[in-house]
Structure formats: C-alpha cells, structure tokens
Amino acid sequence: MTTREEAAERGKQLREEIDHHTYLYYILDSPEISDAEFDSLVRELQELEQEYPELATRDSPTQRVGAPPSEAFAPIRHRSRMLSLDNVFDEDELKGFLNRVRKQVGDIVYVVELKIDGAGIALTYEDGLFAYGATRGDGVTGEDVTANLRTIKTLPLRLRSKEPPAVLEVRGEVFMPKRSFLELNRRRQEEGKPLFANPRNAAAGSLRQLDPAVTAQRNLDVLLYELGHIDGQRPAEHHRFLEMMKEWGLHVNDKRVLATSIEEIMDFCREWMERRDDLPYEVDGAVIKVDGLELRERLGFTSKAPRWAVAYKFPAEEKTTRLKDITINVGRTGALTPTAELEPVFVGGSTVSRATLHNADEVKRKGVLIGDVVLVHKAGD
Numbered sequence: 001m002t003t004r005e006e007a008a009e010r011g012k013q014l015r016e017e018i019d020h021h022t023y024l025y026y027i028l029d030s031p032e033i034s035d036a037e038f039d040s041l042v043r044e045l046q047e048l049e050q051e052y053p054e055l056a057t058r059d060s061p062t063q064r065v066g067a068p069p070s071e072a073f074a075p076i077r078h079r080s081r082m083l084s085l086d087n088v089f090d091e092d093e094l095k096g097f098l099n100r101v102r103k104q105v106g107d108i109v110y111v112v113e114l115k116i117d118g119a120g121i122a123l124t125y126e127d128g129l130f131a132y133g134a135t136r137g138d139g140v141t142g143e144d145v146t147a148n149l150r151t152i153k154t155l156p157l158r159l160r161s162k163e164p165p166a167v168l169e170v171r172g173e174v175f176m177p178k179r180s181f182l183e184l185n186r187r188r189q190e191e192g193k194p195l196f197a198n199p200r201n202a203a204a205g206s207l208r209q210l211d212p213a214v215t216a217q218r219n220l221d222v223l224l225y226e227l228g229h230i231d232g233q234r235p236a237e238h239h240r241f242l243e244m245m246k247e248w249g250l251h252v253n254d255k256r257v258l259a260t261s262i263e264e265i266m267d268f269c270r271e272w273m274e275r276r277d278d279l280p281y282e283v284d285g286a287v288i289k290v291d292g293l294e295l296r297e298r299l300g301f302t303s304k305a306p307r308w309a310v311a312y313k314f315p316a317e318e319k320t321t322r323l324k325d326i327t328i329n330v331g332r333t334g335a336l337t338p339t340a341e342l343e344p345v346f347v348g349g350s351t352v353s354r355a356t357l358h359n360a361d362e363v364k365r366k367g368v369l370i371g372d373v374v375l376v377h378k379a380g381d
C-alpha cells in the first residue's frame with residue numbers, strides 16, 4: 001500500500017524524470033532512454049494521478065490535453081506590439097540595411113537566423129510556469145490559445161530553472177513539420193475533407209481549433225526566437241538570450257550564426273537557400289538581427305518594423321498561375337492520373353509547368369476548371 005505522502009513523492013520524482021527526458025529528447029535531440037521506457041514512466045504517473053487526482057498539477061506532463069473545447073478565443077493585449085519585419089530580396093538591398101545600421105551605431109555584431117514559415121505567437125511564463133499564450137492577431141491584440149499551445153510537446157509547461165524570472169514573455173513561431181503536413185493532407189484527402197494549402201495555413205488553422213484534442217493530433221512544433229518581456233535579469237545580447245532560452249528548456253533553433261560582415265551573412269543565406277529542402281520545416285528566408293540589446297534600443301522602430309532587424313526573403317515556394325489544360329496520365333499499373341498543365345511559373349527556385357491532380361474525385365472536389373487561376377505550392381523537389 002502506498003501512503004499519500006509516498007505517492008506525492010513518487011509523483012514529483014516521475015514528473016521531474018519525464019521533464020528531464022522530454023528536454024533531452026525534444027530540445028537537445030539526445031535521448032537517453034527508449035521510447036518504451038519513456039512511455040512506461042508516463043503511464044506510471046497517469047495511474048498514480050488517477051488514484052490521487054490532487055497530484056495532477058497544472059504543469060504535470062499528463063495535463064497537456066484536458067481543457068474542454070471553448071466557444072471562442074479571449075482577446076489578449078500584447079505587452080508590446082508584435083511587429084513584422086521589413087524585407088530585402090538581394091545582396092544590394094541587404095547592403096542598404098547594413099549601411100543604415102552602421103551610420104547610426106557603427107560596426108557591430110549580427111545574429112543570422114532562419115525565418116520559420118509558421119504562425120507568430122507570444123508565450124508568458126510566470127514564476128517559471130507556462131501561464132498563457134497568444135497568437136499575433138493584429139499585432140496589438142492576439143487570441144488566447146493557451147489550451148492549444150499546451151498540447152505542443154516541445155513547449156515546456158515549466159522552465160528548467162531554480163530561479164526563473166517572475167515574468168517572462170518569449171516570442172516565436174508555431175509551425176507544422178513538412179512530413180506532418182503531407183500526412184495530414186493525405187488523411188484529409190481520404191476523408192474527403194478540404195486540404196490545407198501549405199504548412200503555414202495548417203499550423204495557423206490547427207492553433208485556432210476550438211477543441212484542444214484536435215490540435216493535439218496535429219503534431220505542431222514551436223521555435224522561440226525573441227525576448228518579449230522579462231521581469232528579472234535581462235541579458236545584454238540576443239545570442240545570450242537564445243542560449244538562456246535553451247537552458248530553460250525552450251525550443252530554440254541551433255541553425256544560426258554570429259556575423260560581422262555581409263559576406264558571412266550572405267554565406268548563411270546562400271547555404272540555406274540551397275539546402276532549404278533538407279530542413280524538416282518550411283522557411284521563407286533568413287532574419288538578420290542586431291545582437292546588442294542596447295544597440296537595438298538606440299535604433300528603435302518605424303511604425304511597422306524594427307530598424308534593428310531585416311528579413312532576407314528566399315524565392316517564394318508559392319505562386320499563382322493559369323491552368324492551361326488537364327491531361328490524363330496512365331501509370332504503370334494502369335491507374336489514370338489527371339495532371340494539371342500549367343502556364344510555367346518560377347516557384348521555389350525552379351520552373352513548374354505540371355502538377356498531379358491525384359484522381360478524378362479530387363478534380364471534382366476542388367472544382368478546378370481549365371482557364372482557372374491556381375495556387376502552386378512547391379513542397380520539396
């Protein structure tokens with residue numbers, strides 16, 4: 001027989017162990033136990049919490065799904081505006097940005113990161129506990145999607161820190177990995193449901209589900225990249241803050257560099273423009289940011305975007321074009337596949353003139369007609 005105290009002690013131990021292995025698995029990418037061993041820890045905790053429901057604390061790893069569906073999302077006003085970024089499209093335009101910064105603050109260090117193509121979010125932790133999270137909305141007010149965010153396995157419900165900041169707001173991107181997106185659309189097609197146009201729409205749609213149980217099945221992920229607000233020790237540099245976030249157990253992208261010259265920045269941009277198909281998620285560019293947080297304050301903002309950062313956009317993977325014809329291809333097995341013959345369009349770094357329409361039902365369901373303007377989305381090669 002376990003006493004209540006023994007159960008509470010074991011529950012605490014299990015929660016800590018599960019959090020530790022979740023961190024090793026999702027944040028550091030280096031698991032130390034097998035999936036089966038992990039599952040058995042979770043099962044033991046679930047059984048314990050069933051027997052002693054008071055042990056199921058809000059930050060327990062068993063509590064990711066459990067909130068009832070809601071009728072609508074409550075508005076959350078952001079502590080500071082969630083702005084967007086100015087874009088540059090080539091080296092010359094990037095040079096313009098770097099020159100403007102140099103004129104104001106001299107030669108400085110930049111952090112170059114990948115620009116994740118997802119949905120912007122702001123997460124607030126109070127005394128280390130995940131308190132609430134909001135979508136970007138119109139930049140001033142977002143929607144409270146806390147219950148849905150709690151279902152994301154890479155989002156820690158408690159920060160790994162003995163002395164967490166009293167209030168911490170971090171900003172980042174919720175996204176759907178490419179594989180999950182393809183799998184989701186494959187399933188939806190089988191079920192005759194409308195398909196998502198791209199992983200970004202799928203991520204945004206999944207985040208705004210009224211029933212968190214649906215979001216939980218969508219395999220969303222999150223990467224954090226900015227400090228929104230901190231009541232506590234503020235780091236002096238952005239790259240230091242990224243390291244701090246990782247130590248706290250927040251999911252941070254390791255694919256980034258510190259750079260002091262346009263050559264170093266362009267090397268990073270070129271590398272990922274070429275290798276973007278190797279990434280498990282979609283990116284639409286790189287973000288070049290001033291590293292020093294005090295320098296950022298000196299540079300300030302325009303009405304729309306910070307003067308201390310810029311997005312270097314990669315060629316779009318989505319373009320519109322005209323459907324010229326629908327032809328029928330006969331496969332090796334005799335299966336008939338309707339194929340869209342398109343007005344050639346340059347998308348995602350190559351020219352596309354044909355796309356599969358899968359089968360006659362899909363053509364009917366989509367209601368595509370010759371002469372229509374269609375959206376071409378390139379997913380990998």
Ligand code: IVH
Nearest residue numbers: 083084085113114115116120173225287306
């Ligand atoms: S920094 C003040 N870093 O791109 C703006 N944004 O087009 C600070 N995004 O609204 C944003 N990856 O939703 C930043 N590594 C990254 C990003 C990133 C994706 C999104 C973000 C932003 C949008 C601007």
